[in-house]
Amino acid sequence: MHRIMSGPYHLNTYVLVCEDTCQCLIIDPGGRAEDLAQYLNSRGLTPALVLLTHGHADQFFVCESFKMIWNIPYCLHRADDEFFRDPDVRTAIRNAVGLPPPHPADRPLDHGDQLRFGNQTASFIHTPGHTPGSSCILWKNRLFTGDTLFVGEAGRTDLPGGDLNTMISSIRDRILPLPPQTLIFPGHHHPGTAESTNLEREMAENIYITDFILDP
Template identity: 35%
Template sequence: MKIEKILEPSFGENMYILVDEETKKCAVVDPGGAEDKILNYIKNNGLTLEYILLTHGHGDHIGAVKSIREKTGAKVVAHTDEKELLNDNRKNLSCMMPHCGPQELDADIYVNDKEKLTLGNLKLSFIHTPGHTKGGMCIRVNDDMFTGDTLFAGSIGRTDFIGGSYKELEKSLKKLSKYENDVKIHPGHGPSSTLGIEKTSNPYMSR
């Protein structure tokens, strides 16, 4: 398994390409932009893009979704509770993001908490973590977890947007705190970390 991180320059959003090196199948997580970089990486490494995985539906995380889906035939995966946000460019804030323009879309596959999906030989597990948005979710594969804007290194995502709730985010952080310390987190912004580090040093998780 390999994880390639690509930075979207306009909003500093982290995008990831998750690769099953045995089958050459891959998924892209939260493609907010930099479409050419993503597609070139996939092409240059002889990969097949199966899924576009969305931790949530804000514009800085979905800006390149429709174009990549059209060019590759990959299936878009999101949480069931994120449908409303994905379908409204005002609610997902993309109407205010000139780098991508207004974005409205539907996922091809809507998932719920604890559901799983196979990517080559990899097993993806979906963890519903509302708070930043209603349908925010984390995605775990082996000992790695994509946390979107739920959990950052040393911080958390905002809760003052449409569908946000600090109380819900607190519950989501408690849910994440039950996972093993050595799980490496890959957030939507900023550097990676581990759950163990965040449990002890992140003030929002150590309360």
């Protein structure tokens, strides 16, 4: 597994690798698409697909360019994909940021879908709250949480499509039941925090979990 941090929001891009085939799964590509392609080429890695944990601008703009370089499918939960198909939303994005909105996902995903790269498989876990389609990816004992769960905190719910109660339910019902030693890799690195954590530590120290879920 490789982790690449980029941009003013310290976006974490994760590259999950099948060692037998050198195929890889890209989670939340960031930075410049050309730099990411060079990073993969220099290591002999071939991306099989790109996955966005949710449909915010820091995720999808690089995804579009990266997809053009490699001509591979990109995946996103169905709820966020449908949001971007709305003509009014697409016009608003273009007007707000001056860039074309993303194309519809090549493969809209649902909770429980399996993502194959080489002879490896990762599981797609729908965890709405930050956005309606926010999701996590479970691979081996590693959970890539996007903007759902961070080290010591959780994702924002005050943006369009966010909902605090839905976020609480997602963490309680779909993250906390995982084994305590599950490693947590968040979608952004917040200065002053660790790059990763584990579920046991978050259940003991994450105020969001201890105050809102374990002891509401």
